[in-house]
Amino acid sequence: MTAVSFQKSPREPFMFIERVVRRYVSLRPLSEYEIGLLRGLASRRETHPSGWELSNDGRPSARRIIVDGWAGRTRVLPDGRRQILALLLPGDAVGICTPPNPQALSSTIALTPLLTVDATALNDALLRRDPRCAGIHEAFAIIGGLNEVMLLDQIVRLGRQTAYERTAHLLLELRERLVVVGMVQGDTFVLPLTQDQMAETLGVSVVHMNRTLQQMRRDHLIETKRGHIKLLDLKSLAVIADFRQRWPSASTLPQSALANRKTR
Amino acid sequence: MTAVSFQKSPREPFMFIERVVRRYVSLRPLSEYEIGLLRGLASRRETHPSGWELSNDGRPSARRIIVDGWAGRTRVLPDGRRQILALLLPGDAVGICTPPNPQALSSTIALTPLLTVDATALNDALLRRDPRCAGIHEAFAIIGGLNEVMLLDQIVRLGRQTAYERTAHLLLELRERLVVVGMVQGDTFVLPLTQDQMAETLGVSVVHMNRTLQQMRRDHLIETKRGHIKLLDLKSLAVIADFRQRWPSASTLPQSALANRKTR
DNA sequence: CGAGGTTTTGAGGGGACTCAAAACATGTGG
DNA sequence: CCACATGTTTTGAGTCCCCTCAAAACCTCG
Numbered sequence: 001m002t003a004v005s006f007q008k009s010p011r012e013p014f015m016f017i018e019r020v021v022r023r024y025v026s027l028r029p030l031s032e033y034e035i036g037l038l039r040g041l042a043s044r045r046e047t048h049p050s051g052w053e054l055s056n057d058g059r060p061s062a063r064r065i066i067v068d069g070w071a072g073r074t075r076v077l078p079d080g081r082r083q084i085l086a087l088l089l090p091g092d093a094v095g096i097c098t099p100p101n102p103q104a105l106s107s108t109i110a111l112t113p114l115l116t117v118d119a120t121a122l123n124d125a126l127l128r129r130d131p132r133c134a135g136i137h138e139a140f141a142i143i144g145g146l147n148e149v150m151l152l153d154q155i156v157r158l159g160r161q162t163a164y165e166r167t168a169h170l171l172l173e174l175r176e177r178l179v180v181v182g183m184v185q186g187d188t189f190v191l192p193l194t195q196d197q198m199a200e201t202l203g204v205s206v207v208h209m210n211r212t213l214q215q216m217r218r219d220h221l222i223e224t225k226r227g228h229i230k231l232l233d234l235k236s237l238a239v240i241a242d243f244r245q246r247w248p249s250a251s252t253l254p255q256s257a258l259a260n261r262k263t264r
Numbered sequence: 265m266t267a268v269s270f271q272k273s274p275r276e277p278f279m280f281i282e283r284v285v286r287r288y289v290s291l292r293p294l295s296e297y298e299i300g301l302l303r304g305l306a307s308r309r310e311t312h313p314s315g316w317e318l319s320n321d322g323r324p325s326a327r328r329i330i331v332d333g334w335a336g337r338t339r340v341l342p343d344g345r346r347q348i349l350a351l352l353l354p355g356d357a358v359g360i361c362t363p364p365n366p367q368a369l370s371s372t373i374a375l376t377p378l379l380t381v382d383a384t385a386l387n388d389a390l391l392r393r394d395p396r397c398a399g400i401h402e403a404f405a406i407i408g409g410l411n412e413v414m415l416l417d418q419i420v421r422l423g424r425q426t427a428y429e430r431t432a433h434l435l436l437e438l439r440e441r442l443v444v445v446g447m448v449q450g451d452t453f454v455l456p457l458t459q460d461q462m463a464e465t466l467g468v469s470v471v472h473m474n475r476t477l478q479q480m481r482r483d484h485l486i487e488t489k490r491g492h493i494k495l496l497d498l499k500s501l502a503v504i505a506d507f508r509q510r511w512p513s514a515s516t517l518p519q520s521a522l523a524n525r526k527t528r
Numbered sequence: 529c530g531a532g533g534t535t536t537t538g539a540g541g542g543g544a545c546t547c548a549a550a551a552c553a554t555g556t557g558g
Numbered sequence: 559c560c561a562c563a564t565g566t567t568t569t570g571a572g573t574c575c576c577c578t579c580a581a582a583a584c585c586t587c588g
Binding site: 458459460470471474475477478 | 565566567568569
């Protein structure tokens, strides 16, 4: 199995790319060649301001992988109501290995300042089904499935859960996704979204979002300070949200990734 | 273009299969061979009672295409709340060309008595990438995209629209999908769902679903009788729902009434 | 030290929910 | 062909979750 040395958090000039490596390796062991290829992407990085449009109506303006910052697929109604359909975190890709879908009527927008790498090289390799990238190809297939699962989760949240439950569910999902890329310490992680953006994700008003978070603080479920959030009681949160683990857990993870999993 | 003779509605011993042909041909021209292959599936048909489980937790118990009746992907919360994630109509497939996704935690259930055909033969041909089935293969790719779009639509409905708007949007979506398979006459079609099932789809209570439909009748937007529904004013419905055309079809969308957007 | 964005608070309203029961359908068996 | 059982649609009443409007308090930073 490939021995990959992960750093807890990037300190070298550009170690953010390790998040991408971690993400894929957590799904599927990769060859040295593939990991090298991914690391090579780090040289072609770029920053975008908050609000930057990564794709418009399903037509990706570029094929990029987010290595820092958050983005969201959004849809806007004529009267201004806005819905964030899905959140994109470091390690997530835009326009790679996915056929353009103009019908989606959604655009992908940077919700915070973003750091991305150009991945056209990778995309090309995948399109021509380069056998040396079979592992990454497979990882993308798995990611496609997970993306669908997240859409379904979002539907259940919006359709059947209260604001309180939705919030709990989203926080647990975010934690799980961030763990994979090494962005959770203890049960604390950076939550760079404004309450307004969370509200737009969860289909509630800002005011109510705020009150819901207050209630969760009073209930000793979360603690927030300066952009960081700490989940104080994963068990209770999971019960409240009916949250079930989605990401490959220790039991289903390939051995190579086992070493780097925190259990809980 | 292959000249395919469509029947308005099946009268021959088994013409339901033409719905499947229509569906695919509407997306992508098919070869005679492919159409023959599809028609051949008709011999292996089967009926299932309402409630029948076509797939469990993303593990399809079979690879089948629905030719009559409706089904739904559903998820149930521990306390009994149920959400219908997506509706499957005649022409829609289960477990074909889609990798199993156990994480989805959803099952596909017959919402009405169902008539399906076994499509393992087709599935196999697609898996081994039989070049003679390239057209169908492409059609499935397009369908995959449309399915994602429908999930996004569902998210917007549940997250940002009122019950009234949601209902209008769903009815327009259903009409568009049914037109493709030849199941709409004028603007009337069979709506075999109970109000309870519609409520579970749209994330509202049965009672509210009922009152919303009543309001739409009073507003002369719809007319219902004995399982049939007639959309009386497509343009107004489209404005109310912010519905934009997804399928290749006729009607368009000026504007007239913004009456009950937020009412009821 | 303001400027502009974000978070909080307050007040009032309405959409949607629950509980409950009646009114209607539909289908089954006698 | 009617009586009964079961399922679906309607109504009514009371409640509360969440919304909107508005303004104040709080950052964060140039």
